[in-house]
Amino acid sequence: MTTLRMSSVSVTDQVAFVGPPPEPTVVIQPSKGLFRLDLRAVWQYRELVYFLVWRDIKVRYKQTAIGAAWAILQPLMTIHVRYHDVGHATPFLIQFWMYASPVVYPVSLVPERWRLLYSLNPMAGVIEGFRWALLATDRPDFTVMAISAAVVLSFPCSSGGSSISTGRTARSRT
Numbered sequence: 001m002t003t004l005r006m007s008s009v010s011v012t013d014q015v016a017f018v019g020p021p022p023e024p025t026v027v028i029q030p031s032k033g034l035f036r037l038d039l040r041a042v043w044q045y046r047e048l049v050y051f052l053v054w055r056d057i058k059v060r061y062k063q064t065a066i067g068a069a070w071a072i073l074q075p076l077m078t079i080h081v082r083y084h085d086v087g088h089a090t091p092f093l094i095q096f097w098m099y100a101s102p103v104v105y106p107v108s109l110v111p112e113r114w115r116l117l118y119s120l121n122p123m124a125g126v127i128e129g130f131r132w133a134l135l136a137t138d139r140p141d142f143t144v145m146a147i148s149a150a151v152v153l154s155f156p157c158s159s160g161g162s163s164i165s166t167g168r169t170a171r172s173r174t
Helices: 039-044 046-100 112-118 122-135 142-173
Strands: 002-004 011-013
Touching (some): 039 046, 112 142
Antiparallel strands (some): 002 011
16 A cells, blocks of 8 residues: 655555565477467567568578679689789799700600600700701601691690780770
8 A cells, every 4th residue: 555645745655465576487388289380479579580581581692692703703813813823833834844855865765655745845846857957867757746846836826816816905995
């Protein structure tokens, strides 16, 4: 019982119960069916369901956007790495090519089973031709020279188109 007087400043409180008020008890139990859905609870927590679904959709589409960006950027980065590594690999390949070229030894010292692979070196035919012309050695293996010449002639065909198209684009810009 509470008494309140407006004319005076005193307030009297009387408590009718002893101790704190009882707290409500919540009991969580599993559903009793395989596909039982409590639609009342879903409706009661619809905002939570909305935010959870919206979060999943955003994550999925962000991953899709990141995947698409990755698919576009990865080849560009690969091209950069490829041409960056060419600068490091070229001196090594030139040095290896020098030792693989028949400068100090004739083609006749190369075993027969390796001559086809050996003749893919574009310098093999050139060096054999110079050795034959300058040192008056025995006639060189013309098969090796023909394959070497074919490799040399294939370079302008494979890289010439790109240099021609690059030249045209450079002229069209000016």
